[in-house]
Amino acid sequence: MASNTDDIAAGAVNLELEAMRTDDCSWQPCEIYFSPTGGGLVVKYEDNDSQDTLTNEKEALMRIRARSLPLQDDDCAHIKPGETVLVNRDSESEGGFFDAEVEKVIRVRHSKRTKCRCSFMIRWLKKDVNGGSLTVPSSSVMRLANKSINHHPTISAFIDAVQLSNSSDSDMSPQMDIVGDFDLDLHDLLEKQIEGIRNSVHGSKKRIRDEISMxxxxxxxxxxxxxxxxxxxxxxxxxxxxxxxxxxxxxxxxxxxxxxxxx
Known part of the structure; x- marks a missing residue:
């Protein structure tokens, strides 16, 4: 009988991902893998040959997430005002899926013979997306998966590598401080010794001059x-x-x- 941990691991391996593009902040399905040159985590987008390279943990967790899901059956009944959803911006000049906040749900009674006819009044979360508030059909709306990506094998390995690198850098810093403090103490000690020798020589010369003058x-x-x-x-x-x-x-x-x- 499979344990809960095994189920999580198996689900993480099969977890589909999406990533936010840097050029327009749209979300697209993606694949991820380690850079062959060791320069970070490569994100390859599904719709074209473009890709991005991520180099730190914070950026990876902000720009990669579990793939959003289309609304099915009565999923629309679980969406509440204030919730973040992924909405298809369908136009001739520009398309793509962008994050939006639900302002109002316009519900229509479901029928077994027809698809969901509910609609949502949404507001784009990205300020650069024009249009302000608008009403979109349920077919253009996707629910966020809200699943952790930390157990994804590639993501997990990337985070471990970044944390190990940061830990190694932090361990070296105190050693450099100790060396710097030692050099400073030694320098001060030598300065004091040199000053003592100078004072001793000056005092001896003064005593000799005093005795000769007498x-x-x-x-x-x-x-x-x-x-x-x-x-x-x-x-x-x-x-x-x-x-x-x-x-x-x-x-x-x-x-x-x-x-x-x-x-």
């Missing part, structure tokens, strides 16, 4: 010259006597930072 070479009246040697640990000084230098020896004398005597 201990400049001084000439004494007795002809001796004080030569200053600066140590990083202690400040020591050498007093050099030109006469003793000539003899090959040097007398080291420790002097205060601010000498007040001439000795």
């Amino acid at each position: 201990f400049e070479d001084v000439s004494k009246p007795n002809g001796r010259t004080l030569k200053v040697e600066i140590s990083t640990e202690k400040k020591s000084f050498k007093e050099v006597n030109p006469e003793s230098k000539a003899k090959g020896w040097t007398k080291k004398t420790r002097i205060p930072c601010n000498p007040t005597s001439n000795n």
Whole structure:
């Protein structure tokens, strides 16, 4: 015994479709298949060789639906004002089936010997279709099937492929954000390190200049010259006597930072 799921699957396979054309928004029976080049879903219209290619799920669900059905027997009795129907716009210059809203139902008693003679006052839903409100016979009206196309094998596969592609793109975005944040943090860290090095070098140079300015070479009246040697640990000084230098020896004398005597 076939399950309800099996019945839905079998019905979806045999489901006939119609699609809305982009040039005039008319609905026509169609066939659908995947593009051989992988560019989307191809919609081939039944009446001619023209076709459209759909590339996203929203567009596919808006422009493809289950094929509308002609009115039979007492179907007209189930159509109410405000309902959307598909109506044949039959004229010499332009024809086609377009969506319309039922404004009023003009009912005529059915007879077994004649076809339905009911008529409908409708209003075109497409603004570009001229004519405004008009009355059409039941033979020009079709009921919308109101069946889901999501279980149609081709439609279902197309939707899955689009969602998978969108999911893959979304998964990559956070990774790109993480990489961008890491690059930004690393850049800031390097800038701070470079700034620290610059400040350290600037401070060292300033201390050296300050120490040198405190201990400049001084000439004494007795002809001796004080030569200053600066140590990083202690400040020591050498007093050099030109006469003793000539003899090959040097007398080291420790002097205060601010000498007040001439000795």
